[in-house]
Amino acid sequence: xxxxxxxxxxxxxxxxxxxxxxxxxxxxxxxxxxxxxxxxxxxxxxxxxxxxxxxxxxxxxxxxxxxxxxxxxxxxxxxxxxxxxxxxxxxxxxxxxxxxxxxxxxxxx
Amino acid sequence: xxxxxxxxxxxxxxxxxxxxxxxxxxxxxxxxxxxxxxxxxxxxxxxxxxxxxxxxxxxxxxxxxxxxxxxxxxxxxxxxxxxxxxxxxxxxxxxxxxxxxxxxxxxxxxxxxxxxxxxxxxx
Numbered sequence: 455x456x457x458x459x460x461x462x463x464x465x466x467x468x469x470x471x472x473x474x475x476x477x478x479x480x481x482x483x484x485x486x487x488x489x490x491x492x493x494x495x496x497x498x499x500x501x502x503x504x505x506x507x508x509x510x511x512x513x514x515x516x517x518x519x520x521x522x523x524x525x526x527x528x529x530x531x532x533x534x535x536x537x538x539x540x541x542x543x544x545x546x547x548x549x550x551x552x553x554x555x556x557x558x559x560x561x562x563x
Numbered sequence: 564x565x566x567x568x569x570x571x572x573x574x575x576x577x578x579x580x581x582x583x584x585x586x587x588x589x590x591x592x593x594x595x596x597x598x599x600x601x602x603x604x605x606x607x608x609x610x611x612x613x614x615x616x617x618x619x620x621x622x623x624x625x626x627x628x629x630x631x632x633x634x635x636x637x638x639x640x641x642x643x644x645x646x647x648x649x650x651x652x653x654x655x656x657x658x659x660x661x662x663x664x665x666x667x668x669x670x671x672x673x674x675x676x677x678x679x680x681x682x683x684x685x686x
Contacts, residue, residue, distance in 0.1 A: 455626045489672035491610075498659055498676040499610065505669030542610055546672055548665065551623055552600070554610040 456480055458543050460555035466563040473530040475558045477543035482523045487547040490519055490528045493557075494539045502541075503528065530560070538562050565589035567599075567660050567677035575650045575684050585643040585660030585677060592618055592638050596665035599643040600673060601634065603656040611656075615663075616643055652684045 457480040465473055477488070485506040491499035501510045503519040506526060516531045530537050543555040571583035585599060592599065600615040614634040615623045624632050633646045643660060658680050661673040 486669035491673075493610075498661075498679055499673075500676075501672055501674050504672040504674075508669065508671075510671065510674060544610075544612075544672060546663065546670070548598075548617075548670065551626055552612040552615065554602075554612055556609045 455551060456483060456545055456553055458545055458553055458555035460541075460543055460558045462558060463556075464559045464561060466561050467533055468563045469533050469535055471533050473533055473537070473560050475528040475541055475543075475560075477521075477526040477528065477555050479524040479526075479545065483545055484547060485522050485526075487545055488519075488521070488526050489544045489546060490517075491542045491544060492537075492539050493542065499542065533560070535562075565662065565675045567662060567675060569658060569660050569677045569680040571658070571680055571682065573681060573683060575654075575682060577651060577684060577686055579650050581645075581647040581650050581654070581682060583645045583647075583658055583660075583680065583682075585645070587641050587643070587660075587662065590662065590664065592616075592636050592641070592643070594618055594664070594666075596670070598663045598665070599636070600661050600663065601643075601645045602659045602661060602673075603654075604659070604679075605653075605656040608656075613658075614645060650684045655682065655684045657681045 461476045488506045490503040493499040507519045567587045597618040601613040616634045631648045661676040
């Protein structure tokens, strides 16, 4: 079973700064099956990025993703107040079991 | 409009079986590439994927929980049901269902989620 490890656990930044989040898989995975979600308190997760770098519908272009093999990066440029939340990576290969990372909290510094 | 809604008991006793229902609108689980998953989140903790059922009735389960989980679908009712046996206080969580529709490449991941249902396991 693939394990996803996210880092850092918490990122303290100010509005307008850039957030860079990491997701490392325990083995190489297809970049077609790596997604990122945002979750705010009391809400269900929201899909931001799928297929490593493709933005979901209506997601602003300040959110971006990249990576390959076992190392993936999620970036939020120019942090807005509404971007402070917890972010999860997710591996969703259709032929296997799925897994989520443990999350990275982006908090206001 | 695609929606999903979870329903089930808010309180379950230890060792009981939990049955959760995901009722959905706006899509059909008979469409090629469609799937519905269950995911849970204990209070203050991370998301945990539990199970998935595909349009062709293929089923996948979390490795750590597979002996306790059963997922099924009723396409005539637009529902997916998850049962979890031998419930424990550690299973206290918010349980979500979510959809993936692999109608493009690459597949768009879990693009629509229910609002979740909170389940507490306590005697």
